[in-house]
Amino acid sequence: MYRRELLGAGSIDKISYTSSIIDDSEIFKYVIITLIAHVNELERISVINSDVAGRIRDALRDIWRGGYEQGKLTGYEDVHEYIEAELIRRLGSIGGWIGIGRSRNDHVTTAIRLRLRRALLDLMLTTLRLREVALNKAVEGHDKVIIGSTHRQPAQVTTLGHYMLYLDDLTRDFLNELMHVFELVNKSPLGSGPLAGTMVGIDRFREAKEMGFDGVVDNTIYATGSRYFIISAASIIVNYLVEIGRFINNLEMWLMPQLSYVSADPSHLATSSIMPHKRNPATLEVFRARIGEAVGHLMAMYSILRPVESGYQLDLQELTRHLWSIIRIASEGLSMFTDFISSVKVNDEGVKESLNKYVVTAAEYAEVVAMREGRPFRDVYNEVARGLRSGTRVGLDVNNALMKPVHGSSNPSLITEHATARLNEVRELTGRVNSIINKLDEIENKLLNT
Structure with missing residues (x-):
């Protein structure tokens, strides 16, 4: 639709090659939310009248209720072009008002930020659950002896509880970083246009507040052309996963029959097709492998970003699929890892040996x-x-x-004391995160359903 008057019709193979339609399923909901907030602002500043605004909002909500079917999006550059074309198909030329005062550049980065902030909050809850399980396991195993290692050699006696507090220290730091990056993400770029703003007198702060953002990204070039917020989120997640991968190595070592320091729920184990005695730590191995994939996704993101000038280029489109992959690896893997930790028990006989x-x-x-x-x-x-x-x-x-x-x-005694105090901290923080989620749910439901 966008190219037709200047360049003529495109060829399906080339449009399909450059299209982000497959990846845009992640942000479809938030593209609609962003457009509704934009229509509301256009109405408030009298760029469009209430009748036009109402008809566009109703159509947007109907498109949202219809769901995201990639088959019907074939031939479009992205979800933004599809939605605008669908509005014009349904409403006639008045659907074209949706394009004023915004660009796909500020629109897409707004939708990504909306999607990412929810993903970060969900990941916080997943991580808080891991903390809760690890701290309860620390209390349970406060005096359960484990032989700790350095250089993969027997080093000092410690306890399972001590190792669980190590895991909690790491996870606590990660949560602090997640909360910081959430603040970085939770700012609105909407109204920045393609690069230097727009001639329409949009109140960017009002738009931001309506979508539940804490403020705006001030500079319009930075708002649309930077992906620092994405690379920051991805990097801290991968950093944490790498450290979790190291802890997985300890667990796998303790599970070896040669040591047999711990046991785990058999549902996390697999056996061999030929060796009936094998007890392989399957879920740990798969998570560790996927952590390696997450590292690869992060390296791909750095490689994509490095040569791109400040300002939007289509390279940035290729970045986000790696972000969603990293978040998916973290969310699924940490949930599985938490379940594994909850089942770990010390084998006193193995340690005694x-x-x-x-x-x-x-x-x-x-x-x-x-x-x-x-x-x-x-x-x-x-x-x-x-x-x-x-x-x-x-x-x-x-x-x-x-x-x-x-x-x-x-x-x-110190392990029990510290773990008990931290459990109170986890409960308080879980309540805060759930409160933010509930607030955002109300905002999103209001925009999508009012």
Whole structure:
């Protein structure tokens, strides 16, 4: 529709090649919401009268109720062209009023921000659920001994609860970053036009408020031509997933029969087609592989963005499918991972067997002796090392070794105290996120159904 008067009809193969119709299913709802808010503003500033505005709104809502069927969108450059063409088909030329005061550039980035902020809120809830499960598991396993490793070698005794607080520390930091990037995303670019604004006197702040944004993206070039908000969201999600992948490696190692430190719900395991004894951690392996895919999607996003000048180019269209893929990998994978964590139990016999094999409290013993006897630590360290070399088992009692006084250590009483306090934090934050979601639901329902 857009190209016809200047360039003539396009060829279907080329339009299909450059079209974003497949990916636009992610933002269809938010494209409609953005257009309705825009029509409302055009009516308020008397660019269109109430009758025209009402007819366009009704048609937009009817298009929304009809759903997104890719088959009927064939031949269009994107969902924006399809909707405008459909408005004109239904209403005649008055449907063309939808194009004034906006560009596809500010329109699409508004729809992406609307979609992304909901995705971030949903991911917050998923992540908060992981925190809740990990913290409850920390309380449950506050004194359940695990042999921690460095360099993939037996290192020190700690507990499952201590490792669960490690997972919570990581997830807590991720949530803080998600909340920060939500603030970055939750600003409206609508009214910025293609680059330098529009001659129509749109109140961008009023439009932003109507859609539940906290404010506007000030500079119109930045509003339409930057994807910093996308790459910021994608990068922090992938950063977190990479760290989760590292924790998966610990779980997989603990599940090995050679160690057998933990067990998990059999529903997360698979067996071999030929070896009936195998118990493979299938869900962990698939999630870890998909984390690798997420890294690849992020690298693709950087590669797409890097050569593009400030301002809109069609390259940016190709960016968003990678964002949705990353969010999908995170959402599905973290839900599965949370369920896995909820089922983890320490195998005391497996841990005991390793404690009989490996001296893992020598460091604690050396520290205690140095302090008790007033001897330089390195002298005691060397003495202990010589004993170990000659085959003498030197170490502190396991339970005493756990009772470190320092903040954040393996001390079981500290683990219970910290986990309990953080559970209250999780409940409070979950309530805040749900409150934001409920508010946005009201805004979206009002625009789509009033």
